[in-house]
Amino acid sequence: MKMECISVTGSGKMNEDAYVTNQAKQLFAVVDGVSSLVSYEDEAGLTGGAIAALLVKEHLEAEDGDQSLPDLLVAANGRIHDRMQEVQIDLTKKEELWGAACAAVRLREGHVEYAQTGDCMIFAVYGDDTVRPLTHPQVSHLEQAAFARWQWCMEQGIRTHAEIAEHCRDILISNRYQANEPGGYGVLNGEEACSDYIEYGRINRTDVRAVVLLTDGLFYPRSFGGEVPRWEDTVLPIVHKGLQRYTDELLALENGDPECLHYARFKKSDDKTGLVLYLS
Structure with missing residues (x-):
């Protein structure tokens, strides 16, 4: 098996993504940290999202037994809960919670196991270039309201990212309260209910050419008014060109739209982390 990985800091203060390559257990993952909407940094300057991603990464890298992937994510969620409690985060206020989305796979001789929460994605790519999504971006239905507001702001003549983002802040806060709730989305944020929103399963490896794991910063963006990619x-560009070239081209596209007026996203560049496992 060949492996390709990348993790690039976006336009934020630090990279809140992480990735896992536990080759001894053939366990691989990408993790997307989610900072609280209330500013927090530890003594080392790490944001809540970066801490949450690091806790998940450390837990998955240390896995030396044979726990199921959902059980591993639930245990990592418990570590996030405990760390927030240690530093006296108000666990009753969702806007103060740190969190992490995660997509993880474990390779077996004849099959691939997977588990996911949030909007990280896992794909199987077959020998004929068929792309099979194994997961669903759980926040996409909630983001539509924010993007509709974003487009409305542009139609009113507002042309700077900072102003538009402020007009959308109430929707983003409301979305946080949908975490691990019916009709909402799953995220590892210390809440026990997260276990109900972890998606998992297995596929056989027959004709699987590659397994691709991505945080949402690597998704090709939709243009406002255009079709969803x-x-x-x-x-396919990632598998054919490689992660580095695809990422470079995506960054060039984002840098050409710094105020987010042409392509739908909430910041110029999100953190970008990906793993490609070439099985044959």
Whole structure:
């Protein structure tokens, strides 16, 4: 098996993504840290999102037994809960919680096990270039309201990212309260209910050419007024060109739209982390 990985800091203060390559257990993952909406940094200057991603990474890298992937994510969620409690985060206020989305796979001789929460994605790519999404971006239905507000702001003549983002802040706060709730989305944020929103399963490896794991910063963006890109528009260029070239081209596109007026996203560049496992 060959492996390719990348993790690039976006336009934020630090990279809140992480990735896991536990080759001894053939366990691989990408993790997307989610900072609280209330500013927090530890004594080392790490944000809550960066801490949450690091806790998940450390837990998965240390896995030396044979726990199921969902059980591993639930245990990592418990570590996030405990760390927030240690530093006296108000666990009753969702806007103060740190969190992490995660997509993890474990390779077996004849099959691939997977587990996911949040909007990280896992894809199987077959020998004929068929792209099979194994997961669903759980926050996409909630983001539509924010992007609709974003587009409305542009139609009113507001042309700077900072102003538009402020007009959308109430929706983003409201979305946080949908975490691990019916009709909402799953995230590892210390809440016990997260276990109900972890998606998991297994596929056989027959004709699987590659397994691709991505945080949402690597998704090819939709243009305002345009059609939603197919997953093939993201995954096949990664498999054919390589992660580095795809990432460079995506960054060039984002740098050409610094105020986020042409392509739908909430910041110029999100952190970007990906793993490609070439099985054959």
